[in-house]
Amino acid sequence: MKTLLQGNYAVAEAVRLARVQLVAAYPITPQTPIYEKLSDMENEGILPGVMMRTESEHSAMAACIAASLTGVRTFTATASQGLALMHEMLHFASGNRVPIVMCNVNRVVAVPWAFGSDQSDSLSQRDTGWLQFYCEDAQEALDTVIQAYRIAEQALLPVMVAIDGFFTSHFIEPIEIPDQASVDAFLPAFSIPTRFNEADPAYIANVVNPEQYMGYRQKSFEDMENTRPLIKEANEEYQRIIGRGYEAVESVNTDDADIVLVTSGAMTSTARVTIQSLREKGVKAGLLKMKLLRPFPTREVQEILKNTRKIAVLDRNISLGKGGIWCQELKAALYPLENRPIITGYIAGICGADVSPDMIEDMVVKALERERSDDLPIWVRRDQ
């Protein structure tokens, strides 16, 4: 069924269709409509599970971990400070190997206080052992949340699905909602090991020695590596049953490109318009959309960019003292290439600041003129 929805509601629809049994969450702008919509669904009796309204995000994640250990499919959603407050429990989730799915609505982290989109909140949780997907629009958000359950439960690792605050969470656009039977065919009934017995509760996080601890970490690392085929297979199966799919890395017109623009999230859509217009002007520009951050799709980007001479990376985030985070990840991935490309890093759209097609065009054209990589990023602000 096609309907007009804001992205937050599309995420809530995905949670309903995934037959989630426990939602534990705390409201925060711009994620609150997810929480409200799920509450409405519970009130109307159409949410298969129950809502647990916790007193903080830290508690929400703790509740999801405990519930998941009893064999229950769980969901939470947050943003910004809420994700920061969850940080400790994110490590507990991946360490306990619980397949929680979370939607993080990207928003700047205080201070100063603001509401706009900025991936720094979720990117700074990169090393907590969660898989991380970044979505371009609301349709992809809905589809990715459903895919995430299948991947998480096969891998016994938690998955974070990130969407841009405002541009994806609040823009209202036509969304295709799959029917329940198709989602059921894609997503098997929940069946994970029950590791926490309610009748005989016990603390399950043991104290271990260094060798044992390192063994757990290595096993987790290997299992994260092993999610690569699961991610691919989940997408192919979703494509087969539901009719839509999204690559971990999507390339557009990269084969003959003199320059490839690398983007993630909602800015990718605007960049598509720019790339098309540059092609019409005779500039051989291509686009690479990064959807997957962890596990990082190193081989895919190496394969796509091995013959590309110039690359511009557009980051809606900033790591102080270094630069854009996608740019750093990409540089590390491309280092083994025989012919290393010239890479220009741009910081734009922080806090949801406007990034228009003409601004992106200017970035691509300037990056095409550059003859060497620079370690420092270029800040792009409309009013400067």
Next chain:
Amino acid sequence: MIEIKFCGRGGQGAVIASQILAKVFFLMGKYPQCFSVFGGERRGAPVASFLRVDNKKIYLKCEIRRPDHLIYMAPDLVDEQEIESILKPDGLILINNALTSGEYVRLRKFRLALIDALSVSEEAGLGSTINTAILGAYAKASGEISLDYLEQAIRETVPAKIEANVTAALHAFDVTHVMEGVN
């Protein structure tokens, strides 16, 4: 693609008006994209809501800086100099104001429509809720939407006083004063 900007004050219903209009375009089989300026919502403060519509999927995820259509639910927000600098040359301005076009000398080069939406809404029993009256006026001024789809969208969207809202939209359509641009 048409880009539309609604300017109002918190409580007037600019956001809901843009969402109902998005629904109208959706019912017509078009691709609407609707969004509002976000973060400082409060009654009486200036509010802007935006709508893009096209026959195919819209990829732009950025601000509307040069609208095709400008709708002023709050006439005190009209800044003629600003409108001259942002509105596209063949653009449309719809203002909720009973005054004549004589008041908007600098805007006469554009297509200009005036509607006393407050009177229409009060007469329909809606008090100062003017969003459906504005949409009836927009149907007349723009020629982009049919009254049938507007009525359907209002019936599917408005939570209360449905008949009064439909009446206000249809009445507003009849009494909207449209003036072609003068070069």
